[in-house]
Amino acid sequence: MNDLGELRYFLGIELARSSEGILLSQRKYALEMISNTGLSGSKPKWTPMEKNLKLTSSEHDLKFSTKSDDVPLEDRSIYQRLVGKLLYVTITRPDISYVAQSLSQFMHAPKKSHYEVALHVVKYIKSQPGLGLLISRKGDEKIVAYCDSDWASCPMSRRSVSGFCVKLGISLISWKSKKQNTISRSSAKAEYRCMAQTIAELTWLKGLLQEVQLPIDL
Incomplete structure (x- = not known):
């Protein structure tokens, strides 16, 4: 067993100590996610999800004859990997918990609109990639x-x-x-x-x- 000193980075989670307490963030992990999705040059979003947006499945659209040009994704693994990363980011970002659980309902059959919402969340994280949780001393x-x-x-x-x-x-x-x-x-x-x-x-x-x-x- 080796003593590596004070914990600073573990499984994508960064820890910063100060007189105020301990700050937990996933800045490095978030920046890598933004880069891997090709959104480094995109404009950031200021809300995690569009207001009053309701996500539905393809089966629901067919059942109620919803007219839409929304089509299923050809490669659903891209969506599954991205949503998996977003779920991991919720460890230090409770502000995306709702949209992350909403997107996770469509892992088996994601549509183009679902992937666009997931990219919207990444752009929202891009606005403040270092945002995290403060475990206060007070x-x-x-x-x-x-x-x-x-x-x-x-x-x-x-x-x-x-x-x-x-x-x-x-x-x-x-x-x-x-x-x-x-x-x-x-x-x-x-x-x-x-x-x-x-x-x-x-x-x-x-x-x-x-x-x-x-x-x-x-």
């Missing part, structure tokens, strides 16, 4: 969680999307954006299911922090 040892749901937002299944984030003091330590497993027949049911997912995450985090002997207050 703040109290209290866990605070926020959650919300988007009722029946999926145009194909009418399932709702849950989202939550958990902070320890002022530091963000957990987050998720995920489609719910069942269809909620009211917005209240969607909200309760979202709260249940958040409580489950809080219970797991509480046990984890107790194992490392960190006193916490929920």
